[in-house]
Every structure is written in C-alpha cells, then in structure tokens.
Amino acid sequence: MSIWLIFGSLLGVIEFSQQQLLTPLTKTSPELFPYQVYVEADLYCLGALISTRFVVVNAICIESRNHAEVHLGTESDPFYNIFGTKGQVIKASELLPHPEFGKRYTDHVLVNNIGLIKLRDPAILTSKVQPIKLPSKYDFPLLPGTLLNVTGYMDSIFMSDILRFMTVKVRPQEQCQEFYGKDFMTDVEQCVEATGRRIDWPGVFAMDGKLVGLARELSRSIDCVVSDSSCSKHDVFLSIGPYLDWIYENSDVPRTAPLVRIIRIQQPQFVPKPLNRLQIVLPPSPIIVPELVNIHDREGFDYI
Numbered sequence: 001m002s003i004w005l006i007f008g009s010l011l012g013v014i015e016f017s018q019q020q021l022l023t024p025l026t027k028t029s030p031e032l033f034p035y036q037v038y039v040e041a042d043l044y045c046l047g048a049l050i051s052t053r054f055v056v057v058n059a060i061c062i063e064s065r066n067h068a069e070v071h072l073g074t075e076s077d078p079f080y081n082i083f084g085t086k087g088q089v090i091k092a093s094e095l096l097p098h099p100e101f102g103k104r105y106t107d108h109v110l111v112n113n114i115g116l117i118k119l120r121d122p123a124i125l126t127s128k129v130q131p132i133k134l135p136s137k138y139d140f141p142l143l144p145g146t147l148l149n150v151t152g153y154m155d156s157i158f159m160s161d162i163l164r165f166m167t168v169k170v171r172p173q174e175q176c177q178e179f180y181g182k183d184f185m186t187d188v189e190q191c192v193e194a195t196g197r198r199i200d201w202p203g204v205f206a207m208d209g210k211l212v213g214l215a216r217e218l219s220r221s222i223d224c225v226v227s228d229s230s231c232s233k234h235d236v237f238l239s240i241g242p243y244l245d246w247i248y249e250n251s252d253v254p255r256t257a258p259l260v261r262i263i264r265i266q267q268p269q270f271v272p273k274p275l276n277r278l279q280i281v282l283p284p285s286p287i288i289v290p291e292l293v294n295i296h297d298r299e300g301f302d303y304i
C-alpha cells in the first residue's frame, strides 16, 4: 500500500515537471511573438516576418503568384475577427515560391513547400511587429530535447480565434520516422513532442527567438502510422535549415554567421592584457622605505 503511495507521488512529481516544461496552449500577445503573421493569399496561411520587407510562408499559399495580403501584429485571426483589430495590413509586391516547390511523384507529398513574400511597403516596427532572427546552418538538424515555441491561432472568442503558443520538445529523427512512416521527410523535416491539446492550426516554430520551422499542416496532413497516443499530425514541421541559403539569396536579410566565428577567435587574445596592466600598476613595495629609515634611526641611537 505504502509502496504504491510513494510510486504514485513520484509519478505526480514527474508529471508536474513535464507540465512545467511543456506548457499546453497558452493565450499570448503579439508582443511576445511579434514575428507571427497571418497571410490571405491563395489560402489562409501563417508565416513569419524576417525583415521589414520579407515574410516566410509555405509555398502552397502563394503558388499562383496572384495576390497576397499580410496582417502583422494581430492577436486574433483577422478572417473571423469581428470585434478586434486586423493588425497592420500590407499587400505583397512579389511572391516567390521556392523554385523546386512541387509534388513528390510517388505519393503526391509536397516538397520544398517554402516561399517568400515581398511586402509593397515596409512593415512599421512596433512592440507587436518585429522580425524574427534566422538561425545558423550549424543549428540543424536540431538536437533531440531542444525546446521550441509553436504559435498559431485557435479557440474562438467572439467569433475570432486568438493567438496561442505552446512549448514543445524536439524528438529524435528515428522516432519521427517511426511515428510518421514514409511520409516523413528526414532530410527537411523534424518532429516534436507535446503534451495535452495541440494548437489545431500551428504556424511558426521558433527556438529562443530564431525561426526554425513552419508547420507542415498545409503540405498534406501527415498521419501517424503508430498507435501511440503521443503521436499527433500537428507535431511535424518543415525545417528552415536546408532553405537558409535560398532565403538569404532572395530576401534582404543580411548573413550574420561569419561574425560569430570572428568573435570566437578574438576571445583568447584578450586574456593576457589584464595581467600586463596589473604588473604595471603595482608600485614597487612602499613598505620597505619606512623599515629602512627605522633601521638607520635605531643604528644611530645605538652609536650615541
């Protein structure tokens, strides 16, 4: 009986710490996720602002290259939004689906489902509208256990879905492959572990304020091939890693990766400098002088 009680309380502790780690569906404000945008184009899509002029989005949203309108800094889904604000609304001047976006012939899965929207007017940066940083190529594939924030809109209040986020944990690639079978594209996709309810329309996956992925929802829902209750079709994302070069080449985001390397090389050179300064600043022992004077005085006294 007492063993079961101890076991039960241990389970409680484990469950509690997991809850702390993976927060289910928190209502949030655009101030915390100012990069999250809503796109009205061929489809309604979610994307991320990466500079005042560019938005990253799934290619399928802009495939026809017809039109797109971006809503920035909105706390609720502007399509259903009756009472709230629609955010900053900016039309696109250029639509760039990835040149190799298309269908995999064998099973019609969308590949390279990524694209860029160039805004006609630059976004006005406010506390609710800020671009997200791009990660380094060396961050990919993200290590299992890495925590990410997923943002998206869900749960109507007054006919309008609101911005929510949840923190999730990257799963090992082998487990993703096992969960989603042949539809899971190991070279460009990763998957996460979450607890409880998921955001039913996830958009952007971010790691410490850097864009790491777009939800795979629009590529075709990816079904679980295992009967594991922790497997959900919402947990797969398209990794930004393999597309970083293409994003840099086609947007105005400056490359920052080489700077990081220069800083690392410079660090050891600063180490000897404080030592040199210490040696110079230290005066040559001032205590010796009064001692010498005392000895002379004593000697003089003895002679007298």
Ligand SMILES: *[C@@H]1O[C@H](CO)[C@@H](O)[C@H](O)[C@H]1NC(C)=O
Residues within 6 Å of the ligand: 032, 033, 147, 148, 149, 167, 206, 207, 208, 209
């Ligand atoms: C997730 O977002 C929250 C709220 O902005 C932030 O405190 C936390 O550091 C973020 N976590 C990650 C892994 O980015």
